[in-house]
Amino acid sequence: MRIILLGPPGSGKGTQAQLLVQRYGIVQLSTGEMLRAAVAAGTPVGLKAKEIMASGGLVPDEVVVGIISDRIDQPDAKNGFILDGFPRTVPQAEALDELLKRKHLKLDAVIELRVNESALLSRVEARVAQMKERGEEVRVDDTPEVLTKRLASYRSQTEPLIHYYSERRKLSTIDGMMAIDEVTRAIHRQLLALGAVEPKSHARSAATATPAKRTKAAKKTAEKPVKAAKKAAKSAKTAKKAGKKAVKGTRKAAKKTVKKAAKKSARKTVKKGAKKAAKKVTKKRAKR
Numbered sequence: 001m002r003i004i005l006l007g008p009p010g011s012g013k014g015t016q017a018q019l020l021v022q023r024y025g026i027v028q029l030s031t032g033e034m035l036r037a038a039v040a041a042g043t044p045v046g047l048k049a050k051e052i053m054a055s056g057g058l059v060p061d062e063v064v065v066g067i068i069s070d071r072i073d074q075p076d077a078k079n080g081f082i083l084d085g086f087p088r089t090v091p092q093a094e095a096l097d098e099l100l101k102r103k104h105l106k107l108d109a110v111i112e113l114r115v116n117e118s119a120l121l122s123r124v125e126a127r128v129a130q131m132k133e134r135g136e137e138v139r140v141d142d143t144p145e146v147l148t149k150r151l152a153s154y155r156s157q158t159e160p161l162i163h164y165y166s167e168r169r170k171l172s173t174i175d176g177m178m179a180i181d182e183v184t185r186a187i188h189r190q191l192l193a194l195g196a197v198e199p200k201s202h203a204r205s206a207a208t209a210t211p212a213k214r215t216k217a218a219k220k221t222a223e224k225p226v227k228a229a230k231k232a233a234k235s236a237k238t239a240k241k242a243g244k245k246a247v248k249g250t251r252k253a254a255k256k257t258v259k260k261a262a263k264k265s266a267r268k269t270v271k272k273g274a275k276k277a278a279k280k281v282t283k284k285r286a287k288r
């Protein structure tokens with residue numbers, strides 16, 4: 001399964017992506033995370049991105065497209081992925097379409113998390129407080145000033161993607177103001193409706209079981225016809241006996257029914273005859 005999570009900063013994309021990763025066993029590809037790692041490692045990409053990210057701007061399209069293209073080729077992404085924070089512009093979306101086509105991969109859905117803008121600042125403040133509590137380094141772009149800039153860039157550059165994917169019938173919009181688990185459930189329902197996930201995504205069938213389990217399962221299945229044949233033979237004998245009894249019973253019952261019917265029709269005939277005779281008498285009397 002390959003999906004995109006779309007939404008402004010603080011809409012819960014990262015949180016939902018992590019929950020979906022656990023549920024479906026796919027990987028989260030977050031360009032923000034990858035860029036932060038590149039900045040921390042001081043790679044050429046990191047050096048290029050550092051200032052832009054700190055000011056709330058967008059890293060050039062070719063940089064992020066290159067990162068994503070390489071990441072999709074990694075073995076752990078073969079099972080599927082969730083794109084979080086990418087694409088962020090229409091040219092990035094076009095580049096993604098192009099590279100997926102080249103890699104013969106299909107995008108299953110684009111999930112937009114819609115939230116009230118007024119809630120975003122307090123959400124990001126809560127995220128900062130939690131990170132501080134856990135002793136984690138706080139993001140340099142998680143300040144009210146930079147958030148305002150990130151929001152402005154979302155509105156002008158990323159929001160057009162809603163139209164882009166809705167035109168391509170890929171977009172599903174979810175109310176991101178619901179509780180975290182409710183949002184997860186709504187996403188799951190949407191993925192089910194789109195056929196992107198199996199109804200019982202956790203159930204293992206004989207076909208998907210590990211080889212050892214498959215052998216056991218196959219043995220069981222192979223044994224089934226023999227057992228079934230024996231059972232059938234036994235039940236056939238029983239049925240024969242029961243059949244004989246039933247035939248006897250049926251004959252008796254049939255005889256009874258015939259007798260009853262005969263009696264009934266005889267009674268009817270008598271009644272009819274009597275009625276006819278009575279009618280004749282009445283007619284004769286009337287003539288006289």
Ligand code: AMP
Nearest residue numbers: 031032052053057058059064085086088
């Ligand atoms: P995020 O963690 O998604 O909020 O991203 C943090 C920052 O990384 C953004 O404000 C951008 O500066 C940069 N960034 C992440 N993803 C992209 C992208 N797809 N295109 C351009 N810049 C990005």
